[in-house]
Each structure stands twice: as structure tokens, then as C-alpha cells.
Amino acid sequence: MVLSKKFLIGFLSLILFLALVGCKNDSASTDEKDNDGATSENDTSPFTFTYFNAGSPGKDIDSNKTKIGKIFEEQTGTNVKMEFLVGDINTKIGTMIASGQYPDVLNPDIAIDKVLEAEAFIPLNELIDEHAPNLKKLYEPYLDRMKAEDGNIYFIPFGASQGHLPNPNIDQGAFFIQRGVLKEFGYPKIKTLDQYFELIEQYQAKYPEVDGASTIGFTALTYDWRFFSTTNTPAHLAGYPNDGEVIVDMETHEAKVYGNSEYTKRWLEKLNDANTKGLFDKEAFVANYDEYLAKLTSGRVLGFFDYGWQISQAENALKEAGDEDKRYMPLPIVFDENIKDQYIEPPSFVNNRGIGITVSAKDPVRIMKFLDNMAKEENQKLIMWGIEGETFVNDNGRYIRTDEQIATTSNQEFREEFGFQQFEWYWPRGNGLFSDGNAWEPRRQPEVAQASYTDGDKEILAKYEAEVFADLFSDPDDRPWYPAWSAELEQGSPAQIYIQKKTDLQRKYFPKLVLEANFEAIWEEYLNEYNKLDVKEYEKTLTEIVKQRIEDNK
Numbered sequence: 001m002v003l004s005k006k007f008l009i010g011f012l013s014l015i016l017f018l019a020l021v022g023c024k025n026d027s028a029s030t031d032e033k034d035n036d037g038a039t040s041e042n043d044t045s046p047f048t049f050t051y052f053n054a055g056s057p058g059k060d061i062d063s064n065k066t067k068i069g070k071i072f073e074e075q076t077g078t079n080v081k082m083e084f085l086v087g088d089i090n091t092k093i094g095t096m097i098a099s100g101q102y103p104d105v106l107n108p109d110i111a112i113d114k115v116l117e118a119e120a121f122i123p124l125n126e127l128i129d130e131h132a133p134n135l136k137k138l139y140e141p142y143l144d145r146m147k148a149e150d151g152n153i154y155f156i157p158f159g160a161s162q163g164h165l166p167n168p169n170i171d172q173g174a175f176f177i178q179r180g181v182l183k184e185f186g187y188p189k190i191k192t193l194d195q196y197f198e199l200i201e202q203y204q205a206k207y208p209e210v211d212g213a214s215t216i217g218f219t220a221l222t223y224d225w226r227f228f229s230t231t232n233t234p235a236h237l238a239g240y241p242n243d244g245e246v247i248v249d250m251e252t253h254e255a256k257v258y259g260n261s262e263y264t265k266r267w268l269e270k271l272n273d274a275n276t277k278g279l280f281d282k283e284a285f286v287a288n289y290d291e292y293l294a295k296l297t298s299g300r301v302l303g304f305f306d307y308g309w310q311i312s313q314a315e316n317a318l319k320e321a322g323d324e325d326k327r328y329m330p331l332p333i334v335f336d337e338n339i340k341d342q343y344i345e346p347p348s349f350v351n352n353r354g355i356g357i358t359v360s361a362k363d364p365v366r367i368m369k370f371l372d373n374m375a376k377e378e379n380q381k382l383i384m385w386g387i388e389g390e391t392f393v394n395d396n397g398r399y400i401r402t403d404e405q406i407a408t409t410s411n412q413e414f415r416e417e418f419g420f421q422q423f424e425w426y427w428p429r430g431n432g433l434f435s436d437g438n439a440w441e442p443r444r445q446p447e448v449a450q451a452s453y454t455d456g457d458k459e460i461l462a463k464y465e466a467e468v469f470a471d472l473f474s475d476p477d478d479r480p481w482y483p484a485w486s487a488e489l490e491q492g493s494p495a496q497i498y499i500q501k502k503t504d505l506q507r508k509y510f511p512k513l514v515l516e517a518n519f520e521a522i523w524e525e526y527l528n529e530y531n532k533l534d535v536k537e538y539e540k541t542l543t544e545i546v547k548q549r550i551e552d553n554k
Contacts, residue, residue, distance in 0.1 A: 044077035047366050049104035051080050054092065054111065055353070055426045058084035059416065068382060068419030075379075078370045080105075082422060096120070102358035105367060107426050110225075112353060113491055116154060121356035122364060123152035131365055132372035138162075138380075138430055142349045144552050148488075155354030156371070156428050161347040162440065163433035164476075168449035168468035171308035173236050173343045175333035178203075178302045179460055180325030187463040193237055193270055196333050200302045201279060216301045217279030220271070222510070223289045226310065231506055233305050234263035239339040241346065241476065242307075244485025245499065246542050250477065253550060255484060255542035259502055260530040265523055266335065271514045285511040299326040324456030332473045346476035347432065350486040355427060375428050377435060383423045384441055391418070392442070399438045400447045409442070480553035481546040494534045495541040501533050 048062075063069030063080035073079050083103065085092060093111040096102050097118045108115045115121060128136050128143075139146065139160045146153045175196055181203045182188065190196055197218070204217045221229040232242055235258055240247050246255040247263075258264055274280040281287075281295070295301050296314035308315075308330065318327045332341035355371075357364050373379060385392045385399055391409050392399050401409065408414050415421040430440050439445040449468055453461075466472055489496040509526040516522060 043366065044075075046079075047077055047363065048079045048081060049361065049363070049367050049370075050083065051105040051107075051355075052083045052085075052103040053107045053426050054085045054089050055107050055109040056084065057086075058082070058421065060084060061416075061422065063419070063422065066417060066419030066422055067387075068423050071382065072370070072373065072379070076366075076370050076373050078366060080370075085109075090114075102360040104358060104361040105355060106358050107353075107355045109353060112155070115356070116148075117491070120358050121154040122359055122361065123154060124156070124357065124368070125151075125153050127357075127364055127368040128153065131368045132375070135368075135372045135375040135428055138375045138428065141553075142351070145349060145351055145549065155356035157349070157351050157354040158426055159350065159429055159431045161349060161432045162430045164347045165432055165439050165444050166344045166470045166473075166476075167308070167444050168446050168470050169308065169443070170330040170343075170469050170473070171312075171443075172345050173232070173242060173305070173307050174330035174473075175305050176303060176311070176328040176330055178299075178325070179327050179329050179456070181302055182329060182460070182463075183325060187460070189464070190331065191334060191337060193267075193333055193335055196303065196331070197270065197274060197279070201277060203302060204279060210298075210300045213298070213300055216281045216295065217277075218271075218274055218303045219281035219292070219295060219301050220284040220304060221289070221292050221306055221310065222285050223287065223292065226289060227503070227507065229306050229310065230510065231259065231264075231503075234258055234261070234267040236305075236341075236343060237267060237333065237335045237339075238263045239334055239342055241342045241344075241479065241482065242485065243479075243483055245502070246484055246539070248479070248481065248484060248546055250479075253481070253543070253546050255539055255546050257502075257535055257539060259506065260527055260535070263335075268510065268513045268523070269519060272516075272519045275514055276517075280514065282515065285515070296328075299323065319454065324454065324459075327456065329460060330469055330472070341474045342476060344470060344473050344476045346479045346482050348482045348486075350483065352486045352488060371428050374423075380430055380440070381434065383420075383427075383429065385438075386418065386420070397436060397438075398447060399442070399445060401442060401451060403451065406448070406452050481549035484542055484546055487542060487545045489541070493541075494537040498534050498538040502530070505529055505533070 060081075060083045063082060064073045069080065089109060089111050093108050093114055096106075097114060097120065102120055106115065106120070125147075135156070136143070139156070142157075142160055143153070146155075146157065148154055175193075177196065177200070181199055184203055184206070185199060188195075188199065190199060200217045204215050208215055221227075228244075232244070235241075235243065235247050238247065238258070243255075245257055245259065247258050247261075248255050271280055275282070281301070283291075287295070293311070293314045296304070296311060297317045299318075311328075315328065332343050334341050357367055361367060374383065386409065388394055391405055392401050393405070409418075409420065412421070432440055434440060439448075442448050446468055461467065461469070461471075464472060489499070505526070509522065509529075512522050513519060513526065
């Protein structure tokens with residue numbers, strides 16, 4: 001039988017097609033399963049994993065019920081059942097550990113050490129290497145610092161700096177002063193601690209009451225773990241950023257504690273003097289966090305030191321009330337005129353919190369691919385900025401928000417429906433600047449900050465010849481180890497025990513040093529007790545960590 005040329009060509013084409021289909025199916029079956037039977041990065045079939053977030057309150061929700069989550073589901077086939085903390089964090093995490101049953105993904109927040117000790121997180125090294133090129137690129141400068149002593153990465157921290165851009169509105173440390181105080185005296189330029197308290201003293205003498213209640217010259221936040229807002233202050237006054245318990249020498253890179261230094265003595269002595277003059281809030285050492293915020297909101301407090309992120313609730317309430325004179329102005333106060341302030345943080349990487357995949361996870365590969373998809377720059381922009389034309393405008397390459405968009409994206413109900421509330425934090429994410437020069441976070445985009453300023457904001461900034469509040473502060477010096485406080489200290493180690501004993505000691509002595517008359521005698525007693533602690537071992541440990549980070553950054 002003789003076959004036609006056309007038939008032969010058709011027959012051979014069919015054989016080739018079937019062969020290609022077979023190869024494709026073999027390839028797909030190989031690609032879609034790893035050696036353990038878990039699905040791979042190419043699988044976009046419906047998949048759901050659970051995520052417990054102990055870092056913030058929230059409403060339990062399926063991520064695909066939000067706009068951002070729905071987009072991620074369309075991209076990856078993955079939905080996330082999100083559960084948030086209710087009640088005590090240690091009780092909740094302790095119950096998980098006792099039962100050995102965990103969500104697929106966990107952010108244990110301050111209880112992370114307990115989770116690591118329980119070996120509840122799986123190593124992520126191979127998952128990142130094999131399935132997460134975007135996440136690896138985002139965290140590339142910090143991968144070595146993410147490793148535990150055994151060389152494994154067990155969790156992904158919340159933020160990898162990509163260049164530096166300070167918050168225009170100061171979310172870090174500052175001495176805050178009521179704007180009405182500055183207005184009363186013609187908007188003076190004050191730099192030193194003495195000048196700051198002199199101004200408050202003069203104003204309180206003129207206005208001893210506010211709405212029938214006594215004016216509070218200066219208060220302090222001392223409640224629970226937030227006590228650092230009072231203990232950190234001496235380092236800032238001396239011209240250093242928040243490195244926690246230590247000041248790091250810029251030349252030798254030696255880390256030295258300052259809790260027993262002249263800086264701390266000078267700070268407490270000033271508070272003691274303020275108390276003697278009736279300027280200090282005598283309830284400061286017994287008030288809880290809510291009571292502290294309520295005082296700031298009342299308009300009675302003239303000044304305080306704190307970190308902007310801790311007082312945002314009070315700031316927002318004062319802004320909504322509309323009395324510009326009762327709102328606060330952040331100032332870079334230091335001990336002496338010749339000190340350069342360092343309140344604005346340099347680029348940093350904090351590695352003591354993060355999100356991990358647990359031993360209970362059914363498909364770590366699909367989870368890692370979901371995290372990797374989030375790490376793409378276009379999806380980081382989605383998480384932070386939203387959708388062009390809806391939540392921001394692209395003005396010749398610069399991202400801005402209209403007044404309406406600012407109002408909308410600030411609305412809690414909208415934030416929850418869109419997914420900003422669920423995705424902005426406690427997931428893999430960057431900080432700083434995108435590759436096109438726009439701020440990673442809208443709040444750090446100067447144009448967005450300025451668009452939200454009230455007439456009062458604009459007026460007081462003009463008085464100090466500034467466009468945004470960060471203009472009042474010095475640029476940060478380069479500190480590749482920053483922040484030293486993020487160092488992971490082994491539980492039960494001499495360095496960790498030092499921290500606990502030092503905190504207990506300061507809780508005991510700081511109220512006495514501020515509120516009692518015999519300051520010098522109490523200081524000597526405090527100093528004697530402080531120097532009994534294992535200071536040298538702690539300094540040695542922190543110095544080694546600082547120098548290692550410098551080496552890793554080269």
C-alpha cells in the first residue's frame with residue numbers, strides 16, 4: 001500500500017503532537033509535586049492555609065474576602081484563613097506548644113522565643129532557595145543575619161530596608177511639646193534639655209490650669225514593657241539613636257551600657273528637679289498605657305518624651321478635636337548645644353520578630369510560594385499603595401493621594417475590606433524606597449504627608465522654616481549594626497539575665513530618683529546595685545554582635 005505524502009506528513013505531525021503532550025504531562029506531574037508529595041510553585045489549584053497573628057488585634061477573616069487577598073488568590077490559587085489574638089498572648093502560645101498543634105503559619109510576636117525553643121518552626125533555607133526568588137531578592141542583604149546559631153532560618157522578619165527615607169511626621173523618638181507653648185513665646189528655637197524645661201516652666205506658671213484641671217508640665221510613659229520610653233531617653237539626649245541598652249562608639253564600635261552613666265544621672269536629675277518645681281506628673285510611675293494616652297489627649301500635658309508610633313492614637317484624637325494649640329510638636333532635644341541629634345533612625349533590620357511556617361503545615365512549598373508572590377515589587381506596591389486610580393494617583397512617576405483618597409485609606413472599615421489592615425504588616429515586606437524612587441510606605445512619601453497637613457501644621461512648620469517635621473531633625477549617621485537591641489540573646493545566658501535584672505533594678509529605683517528629695521544618696525545606692533550586675537559580659541556580647549554585623553555588611 002502506498003501512502004500519500006500528505007498522509008505521511010499528517011501522521012508524523014500527530015505522533016509529534018502526542019509526544020509533546022506526553023512530555024508536557026510528565027513535566028507537569030514532576031513540577032507539581034516535590035519529593036515529599038507537596039505541590040510545587042506551578043500549582044495554582046485551590047489551596048488554603050491557616051495563619052495566626054499574635055502581633056495585633058483584628059477580625060478573623062479569609063483573605064479572599066478582601067480585595068488584596070482576592071487578587072493574591074487569583075495569582076496563586078491560595079486563600080489564607082487569618083486568625084488574630086484574643087486574650088493573653090503567652091496563654092495562647094503556651095496552649096499551642098503544650099498540644100503540639102499549630103496553625104500552618106504563625107507570628108508569635110513577643111512569644112517567639114518560646115516557639116523557637118519548642119522547635120515549632122521548620123527551617124526555611126531550602127524553601128527560600130528553591131521556591132522563593134523574589135523573597136530572596138528582597139531579603140538578600142540580611143539572609144545571614146536571619147540565620148540562627150545552627151545556620152537555619154526559622155522565620156521571616158517584617159521589613160527589609162531598601163534605601164533610606166525618614167517618616168516626614170516622626171514616628172520614632174522625640175521630645176514633644178504642646179504647640180500652644182511654642183506659640184505663647186513666639187516660636188523659639190530650642191535645642192537643649194534645659195531650654196525645653198525652662199519654656200514649660202514659664203508656660204505652666206502663666207497657665208496653671210486647663211479647663212479647670214491642673215496643667216501637667218511633663219509626664220512619662222513607664223508602663224509594662226513600654227518602660228523603655230523612659231530608660232532610653234539619656235542616650236537620645238547624648239546624641240545617639242535607639243540602640244537599646246547600649247551606646248556604640250562610632251570609631252571603636254565598642255558597646256557600652258549607659259544605665260549607670262552620667263547621661264542617665266543627668267536625665268533623672270532633671271526630672272527630679274522638675275518634680276521639685278511641680279512640673280512632673282506624680283502619677284507617671286503608676287499610670288497604665290491607656291491612662292497615659294488619655295492624659296495626652298486631655299490637653300493638660302505640656303511635654304513628654306516618647307516614640308511617635310506609641311502616641312499616634314492620642315495625636316489622631318487631638319487632630320480630630322481641631323484645637324491646634326493642644327497638639328504636639330516633635331523636637332530633637334539634646335543635652336548640650338554642640339551635640340548632633342540622632343533621633344531619626346538609619347536604615348535598619350530588626351530580626352527578633354517574624355513569621356514562620358510551623359511543623360503542622362501541610363504544604364510548606366505552596367505557603368512559601370504564596371509568600372514569594374507577596375515579595376514581588378508590584379505586589380508590595382499593591383499591599384502598601386493599593387490600586388492606581390482607586391487608592392493612589394501616578395503623577396508623572398510620583399505616587400500621590402488626593403484628599404479623598406487620604407480620607408478613604410484612613411477609614412478603618414475601608415482598610416479592612418480592601419486588605420490594607422490585614423497585609424500591611426506581619427508579612428514579608430520591605431521598607432525605604434522602591435526601584436522607581438517612590439516611598440515603600442505612603443506615609444513616608446513627602447507629597448502624601450504634606451497633603452494631609454492641617455492649616456495648623458503648615459503654619460507651625462513655616463515658623464520653623466520646614467516643609468515636613470523631619471526637616472527639624474539631623475540626618476542619621478551610617479550604623480550598619482543598627483539597632484543593637486534586636487540582638488538575639490539566648491534565654492538564661494548572662495546577657496539575657498543582665499537585661500532582666502537591670503530592668504527590675506530600674507523599676508525599683510527610677511521612681512525614687514525622680515520623686516524623692518535625697519537624689520545623690522539614692523543615686524549612689526542605685527549605682528552600687530547596678531554595678532553588681534554582669535555589665536562586662538553584656539557589653540562583651542553586644543560588642544561582638546555589633547562587630548559581626550559590620551563585618552557581614554561589608
